[in-house]
Amino acid sequence: MTRITVTVDGTRYTDDVEPRTLLVQYLRDRLGKVGTVVGCDTGNCGACTVHLDGRSVKSCQLLAVQTDGHEVTTIEGLANGATLHPMQEAFRDCHALQCGFCTPGMIMQAVDLVTENPHPTEAEVREGLEGNLCRCTGYHNIVKAVQQGAGAMSGGQS
């Protein structure tokens, strides 16, 4: 067992974990943050995407021990209380989700994408989401939502 201290969604946790425990299993099984889901185990689908110190990472590709001393944000920590994050709002508004399983990872990746490029073109959004699979939407409305969310995140100027 290894002791780690990690801040998740604004709360500091200290836990003993097995070295082989994946970050996503630590989040889900230890902290009960089941909003972050597992889709493929191989780092290809992006359903488990979270932010590590503000940048998107696939939490099935990190060990929990690697996050010792760092800050993790999950989909559950994105909204401001009852007020959805603009990207969450945009996903809802644009019908950018159906089954919703890829959605937490997709939104976390979208926020990261827009943080890096506040005014992405459609092509840039599509490229920026390469790494996150969706089987329901054909991405059509996801792309629309990310652009709308980008506009909202920058104060309405897209």
Place this chain on the structure above:
Amino acid sequence: MTTKLFGAPITRREDPRLVSGNGKYLDDLGAGALAAAFVRSPYAHARIVDIDVSGALDVEGVVAIYTHEDLDGAVADRLPLLIPHPALTAPMVAYPLAPTHVKHVGEPVVMVVAADRYVAEDACGRIRVDYEQLPPVVGVEAARAATHLVHEEAPGNVAAHLVQEVGDARAAVAAAPHRLELDLFIDRSASMPMEGKGVLAQWNADDQMMRIYSSTQTATGVRASVAAKLGLPLAKVECIAPDIGGGFGAKIMHPWAEEVLVPWAARRLNRDVKWVEDRREHFISSTHERSQVQHVEVGFDDDGRVLGLDVTFWHDNGAYTPYGIIVPIITSTQLLGPYKPGAYRVEFFSLYTTTVIVTPYRGAGRPQGVYAMERTMDAIADYLGKDRADVRSANFILPEEMPYDHGLLFQDGRPYKYDSGDFPGSLAKLKALVGWDEWADYRAAAEAEGRRVGLGIGCYVEGTGVGPYEGGHVQVETSGRVNVATGLTTQGQGHQTAFAQIVADELGVPIDDVYVTTGDTRKMAYAVGTFASRAAVVSGNAVALAARAVRAKALRLAANALEVDEADLEIVDGIVRVVGSPESAIPLGTLSVLSNPLRYAFDEAAKAATQFAGAADFSKPPVADDEEPGLEGRDFFSPTQSTFANGMHAAIVETDPVTAEITILRYCVIHDCGNLINPMIVEGQVHGGVGQGVGGALYERMVYDDAGQLLNASFMDFLMPYASEVPHVETDHLMTPSPLNPLGVKGAGEAGCIPVTAVIASAIEDAEGFPIRSMPISPVELWELRRRHAAGELPSLRRHTAATS
């Protein structure tokens, strides 16, 4: 006035939950449950010689290890044959754990239950199974050759053989002025939902009660099959489908071995047990679809009118046939699309191979059928030097010919009879949307830039809303809250919104007061499942009928309470009021109070229903003879036949002259699924279907080697498209209502994916000038076809030869 919600593109009621990580999928439930993992066959075909679990017994945290020998009762028998058919002469279904033989890589052999999944996997790694390998049978050709058999019980590897014929098709082909033959192939893909399967079983020993949560498309099916397997009264089993991370057909198959074994182990251990499928398991031990070899013979006249159509195909059904022959039956009927050949004969062989089972995946045999028909239409057009759309027009069933009976039997065992559709109208819209008549100019402009482009088209008809039935239950609580239940499940179709729209309209209540539950046998025990684009049609109409029953009761109660005639009442925003005198009104919540005469008041509102609350008519019982307590209603919708939606797609592709890379430049869809409950949701279904179709046309296939190993069993190697591969989709709708149900709706779930393979093949063929007869197609394969074409091994299209000569 209440705004009409039916037809409104309102945002989904489930989304605030799902966008904030508050969805509850199978693996989000049951914290602390024991975890199951499985040792699965590494060989495609083998005899089990010995199983040695001794090395795993001392792994700390292991609770139990089970092989077939440990199973008892009906759990030790084969899993059920879900859909028997007279033509399925050699049905074979697997055991939950293989007793003596394994028939595909991934078949479960040993089950381990442990404190958590890590430990369970550790133990699986220490179990030794000795096998004697037997010859694998991989692919349609090997199955047909039958040099080796998958099952001794199935001579020639034939599970089923079926012929349907209308008229004398072979004579019609022989007598036709023109004849063509086509040999076609389409490869395997799979539903591949983002969430795999999973099951959580909670045995309550005190109540002798089993609760199952399953990531399923049929909660009632799982409930009934597990009750039968475990020998439990149905009343002692309940099944709940929580949020489901996609299904696309894979989860209508049931009961999966794990769905039986996990509850069995939970009862035996008296502990909660959970199994969550990982991605590799989903690849090698769930289900695939699509693979068929097809031979088409067609005879036609100078206008391209099909006089005789004779189709034979060989369908790879994998190692077992638990879902019967639904997929090839659908191929053999839906192949006809919007057309009316003079005579039609179809014959298929459903063949065993030592690969993952084949059961419906979105489209369910239709993409293959449409591919065969549309390749044929393009070939006829090319042969005659005619416009491809004109040849299709010449074969259309016309609106005035509806209803149109093909004289075949459909997948529900009922007549294959189209109810409505306007195919010429759809084609006109499609041509306008894609710019069909300006295509020559478009191509010329591209060619001037040294670019190679092609235009493709594909038409389909989709039987949707298949029976036997679904039910709806609508109940108004005293608070005015409206609870709606239907038994089928939801995997992303937005039922909590669409069904709420229907009920809000029918009942006259704000949609925010309506709460929809699906896939919970506690709320609706009679149901079938979510497949065949049937939810909106069958459950949609059922909840509408149930809401109408509640409305009728509310009006009866209100007429009595307000001492007016029912005909003078309306319901607006949850309040029953006299038309023209809105001050004479009573809320539905209050009617709910009055509908349930009480002895005991539990809150302020309930006082009104107690025995001393007011005057009563002592000549009548508190609950009238023909009434039941409560403001609620239940009804079922059972259609006489499927309702047939249709659509037409066109695509413009560009193929790189050097690398043979294929890019979709435009993708256009005309879709007609009757009246739209929520156009935003329908459009989303179409987008998603097209996305899956593009995957199936250009990227996805199951790559088996000759030994029956699936070489690409992960998302690293199975190329499911990302946002960078799926094109922007342009859509337009026709709305030809169905005459077969009160709401006039048709199903929409599968439509988008059905013609995509045919459309892309058509477009690539148009770009390249030689026939495309095998799909999906990769740049490497296209490059190889170009090489063969240049070497004279592949003929040129006639129109291409004409254009370049």
